[in-house]
Amino acid sequence: MTFLALLIFSLILFRTLPIALLPPIDVPQIVIKVDYPNTSPESIEQNVLRPIREGMVTLDGLEDMESEAGSEVGSVRLTFDYRTQMELAYVAVNEKIDRLTNSLPNDLSRPRVVRINTNDIPIARLQVIPREGVDFADVSLLTENVIKKRLEQLDGVALVDINGRQDRVISVSPNKPLLAGLGMTESDLIRAIEAGNSELPGISVEDGQFRYYLRLASRLETPEDIRNLPVRGPSGNTVTLGKVAEVRHDLAKPTGFHLFQGREGLVVTVHKQTAARMNEIMPLVYEALELFKKDYPQVDFALTQDQSTLLNAGIRNLQTSLLFGGLFAFGILFVFMGNYRTPIIIGISLPASLVIGFAVFYFAGISINVISLSGLALGLGMLIDNAIIVLDNISRKRKEGLPLFEACVNGVNEVMSALISSVLTTLAVFVPLVFLSGIAGALFYDQAVSVAAILSVSLLVAFVLLPLLYYLFFKNESGQRSNEDSRVFLLLLAGYKKVYRLLFANRRWSLAILLLLIPVLLATVRLLEVEGLPPIEKFDSMVSIDWNEPINATQNKERILDLLDEEEGAYEWAESDVGLRQFLLHEGNNAIQQADLFLMFENAAQKEEVNARILRRLQGQFPQAAIEIQDAPNAFDQLFSSDRPFFELRWKDLASKRPVPVAKMDPWLASFPVSGWAKGPGLQKGASVVFRTHMEKLALYGLEGQQLVEKIQQLFGNYLITDIKRFGEITPILLVYEALDFQTLLRTNFLYGEEGTPYALDEFIAVSYDEHYKYVTADRSGIYQSLAFDTQLTEQEENRVRDWVTDKNLSADFGGQYFKDRETIRQLVGILLVSVLLLYFILAAQFENFLQPLIVIFTLPLGVGGAFLLLWLSGTSLNVMSAIGLVVMLGIMVNDAILKIDTINRLSKQYLGDKKGPGEALEMALYKAGEIRLKPIVMTSVTTILALLPVVFSAGLGADLQRPLVVSVIGGLTIGTFTALYFVPLAYWFLGSKAK
The missing domain is CATH 3.30.2090.10 (Multidrug efflux transporter AcrB TolC docking domain; DN and DC subdomains)
Known part of the structure; x- marks a missing residue:
């Protein structure tokens, strides 16, 4: 009854959990935006941005400051240390802006201060298109005064933003x-x-x-x-x-337009509150959309770029994992154990653990999002593992002749310390990643809490609920169960014994070969492509264009319309933001000669064909234009992507404290000693x-x-x-x-x-x-100009560049994402070393031995190497999702290795107590422990692999996102199962015998 009450209480709490695409990360960035009509970039820099930068340098926790002045607009981006309380920083920035008012031009409207947050990413975009003959200004007023306010009244909506308005x-x-x-x-x-x-x-x-x-x-x-x-x-x-x-x-004279399906209109972006549930907001938005269509027939409405699809994909994958995990666990347990009651116990414990885990979410202040759901996926593997181990151990105790109640008690007690150690070691591997700097550490927090929640609950279920259910299901069975082993398991056991005898007959050579496999398998990582997120098959594209011509917004619109007319019928729908954006939360460059075109296609082949055709056409007609075609950004892209170039050279003219004049810069760049560079914003020219x-x-x-x-x-x-x-x-x-x-x-x-x-x-x-x-760029030390490189410069190239800089009497330094990534890698290596040390000391305390933990640690590279090998064979990259899969797999591997060593230790003591010699006791313990642990190890691995296998052959956004995780787990567990069965006893024989 206590568990039933806990389940009901947890279900009530689950209903109150916020559901979002991403956790509400406190991104330590604030952007100050300036609009100053009819003003040049130089004037905005000298009269507006420079005083703002000088006023912001004393902010607490300020790490970096960048500004960019364009025609009529400017922005200052402030980056803070991750420990900074951004609520206080936001207030401090606004106070400084108020104090600077007298230092800024009188006709300048107050600069806007925008705080960056993951909730700034809109959950959907509502298209508002006036029908033919309807006054555009009236529709703009309708959108501003009615539609916007009606959307803001929906539960969970924090902000509604508008672009395309004409007054x-x-x-x-x-x-x-x-x-x-x-x-x-x-x-x-x-x-x-x-x-x-x-x-x-x-x-x-x-x-x-x-x-x-x-x-x-x-x-x-x-x-x-x-x-x-x-x-x-x-x-x-x-x-x-x-x-x-x-x-x-x-x-008003337009400075920008919004187009949908080639028609001029407005776009309304909807942003959710931090604690709101996205899956509850979107139905309300769709209901409002239908009401708008009825109430305002003079306007056409459409909803695009619904970000809830990513969240729904994550939830569907979790449901799929639970369904197939339950079905395969039932099937494998039935095949291996020969009864239907044990699988039913697993089927009850899995959802119970999940629901109670959500109660921990509530008290930890964690929302249901893609990141925390991936943590649950990690925990579910361990949950199945723990359940199988406990049930198998109880069944084994019954086979040994113990009464049912004593079998339940002794079966749990025997593996309790080992299971606690396995959970602690998993947390030791994972939780330190929270201390990574930057957004990676912030994201890992949600995942670490979700992992800790489900693993803690898994122990509670394994130690309390599982033996209780086992007792209730089997209490009416008369007599003792003499044998719960099925024919399938007996055949597997016979095969295991043959391989075991073969390897131990040549134990030194076998161990040497297995150890040599470690560097060979790990070397495959050099063959893997490294990227942030896995390539997701998407049917949408974004074409970003900077015409690099002094055209007005109307001409910009006409060029986009011509492009859409030429491709008419080749896409499902098209949406475009042309010229200056009116969004309050717009962060990017804002220029009249720029345009972003979003295209949705029926399939990937059509997308590739049209993208190639658009690129050829634009390059042919407008050779001076800068064109970038990429997948339409989603919430993940906006969060993980960086505007910083991979490698960058920045220089300043300290004598003039101004940009180097165009007439002087052109011949300088012609003599630049290294090729393969692109001009930074501060070098882009306009007429x-x-x-x-x-x-x-x-x-x-x-x-x-x-x-x-x-x-x-x-x-x-x-x-x-x-x-x-x-x-x-x-x-x-x-x-x-x-x-x-x-x-x-x-x-x-x-x-x-x-x-x-x-x-x-x-x-x-x-x-x-x-x-x-076109732009004047500056940081906290003044105006700079830059060149960007796609690859790191060699030492010889860096020296030639430094000579070039010295010859021009400039002050320069190197920067870019390369140095940031290198620092992150250094932190990651340090954190992983700490994780390994924690793992070692936890195991040393568990085994009361300083050598045996090394056996567990040496199993890890074998599993990682197996994962790398399958990633390479399947053509999958090393990315965020495959890295999560590595952690999932290592958690299960560590669990199996710990329990096997724990069993060997227990049996060794037992045989030594039976007056066996040390060598004989060790040989018997290794052999018997292999038999005892064979069933749970194989069942756990096969259940996990089969539960995840459908994702490999599935299609769609969710499957694309999860496939690298699945490939990592399958590859690692395939090698990991062999490692737990054979490498652990071989290594134990080598190290354990020396320890004795």
Whole structure:
């Protein structure tokens, strides 16, 4: 009844566990984003980003700081130590931004501070596409004010973000000939609109005993109000503004678009709360989608990039493992033990252990996610192993003639210390990985807790529930069970004895050959490809394009639409973000000439064909464009991928503290002593137009330089006159000119002298074309430029590069992901050494012997080598999932080796007590222990391998993700079973005899 109550309690707790794709990792990064329209990268760097960097250097725990200034946008990425409390760091960054406000330009909107978290990855994207004839601005308002808020009201939704929104503006286009005829200028229009839209700054008046707030009733609200404004000229004549200018509602000049299926629209990204269950949120989102379709028929809706598919794949794999594990465990136990009750006991204990394990999740604050589920997969193998060992030992005790109750008690007591040691050794191998720096250590925390939970529960079940169930199932059976061995097992036992005698007849040669196998098997790791995640067969692609041309957002959109038209019918659906993104949580580069195109295909062959065709077409039509085609990123890619180049050379011009000029840099790069490099962001170039002012002419005609600057701003800068504010909605009023080339605009627009004499702008401006850097990159020590390499430079190449840097009077250093990976490997080696030491001392305490633990430790490389061999033969890479499989396999191998050595030790003492000689006692103990442990070792390995085997032949995202894990386990256990059966007694004979 106690276990039943615990199960019910655990089920209740399970219902409250958050379900997410990934654990809520506190990523130690904060991004400060800046939007500064009509501003060059150099200006943003000098006036905005540099003061921000200087203000952030004193932050506690700050490890690295990078900034990148682009056209109209900029960002500063702050990276902290993993021990930093990011909640406090986020507050500290915002406080420093507030203090820096007076140091930043007055017309700059407050920089946004974005904290990076795994929950920043949207769980789905909702496409909102206006139908033909529907006003886009109305749909933008609908999305912002209604759809966004309805999604935010769903349980578990933390944030809803929007891209593609287009806002209304009021355009004022002056009639220049008419203005000139009336002796007026655009400045007169501007003054009239500003005066008509004035507001009082909180003035109150008294009337007797009463006090009232005073407001002006002449505020502008509609274009008609603006048209009716009186405009007074210099000679005193007055005319309504509508007669000298066209006033109309317009859409703001676009800086970016969102496209779905070639149609312009909006995209709404949905982000979940940390504690929310993704499998409960997504049905709510789909329900909301159906309601939107009914309530707003003027708009088409679609849901794309549903990230819950990855989580569902992990859950399906766990269900598959449980189902096949249970079925195969039942079948193997039935074949080996010849009764149906023992398999039923296993079938009850497995789900019971899992449910109780989820209760540990609750108290440890762990969510159900792909990482913790992989930890459960690791623990389930050990769970089956422990269950088989305990049940087999109880059955053996009954065969020896003990009553049922005593068989249950003695059978558990005999293996209790060995099972506890095996769990501790598994944790000793795995838990230290939590102390890896970076995101790897953060991810291993969830996995370590889930492993510790299921292993702890497995001991509780093995020591309490299993003997209880065995007693209940067999208590009505009369008499003692003389033999529970089936024919299959007896045939297996006969074969084992033959091989055992053969090996022990040549024991020295046998041991030497097995030891020589260790380096041979481990050497296969050099044949394996190393990567982060296993290659998953995906039917989607992302085409990232930087046109490297000074095109506007509209031209960018037209190029994407042309590309989609040429490939029409070759894909299922297409989604594209063109130009500047409006997402609050967007981290990447934000440039008008960039575009990201997402494509979904029916199959992999179609995907490869279309990707190749797109690449050829773009390279042929736009040779200067930078094109990257890769799988569409999912949550794993965004978490594990790094923007840092593999190997990087950075240099700074400490004399000027500015980027090396383009004219000087081009010949320098032409003489660079090493090939195979790519330009970093700070070296990418773009075209620009340079206005050079003739100040002498301005002075000669009695004009001020500021007049010229203001006129240029009016002509080319989307000049903001004022804003109409109503009910939380802000509508800008812009001064707009006819869309002409700038040479014509300079020729047909004028400055006016003191007597009203007009002077064409082109008299004071010389126009030239130039190249400039598209981005200005900097770190905490200042502006830098860089080259990226795909491979590590040799020592000779590094020396030649250093000579090149010295010759140019630059300060330079090397960096990149290579050095970060090397540091991680050093940490991993150190942690594994600590794990091996922990393993050794735990086993030394268990065996009360300093040599016998070496037997267990020497079994590990044999299992790892077997896993490497099968990975190579199957063409599988060494990746995160195959590494997890190695840990799963080693846990089972260690378990088998420990129990076998424990049995040998116990039998040796027993035979020595029977007056046998040391040599004879050792020989008899080795032989008998092999017979006793044969059944649980073979049953555990065969059950685990058969339970995992269906994944190898399955298709789909989940199977692709889990297949490397399965191959590692099968390869390691195949060699590991042979190791436990034969290597352990051979090594024990060699080391154990010396210990005696």
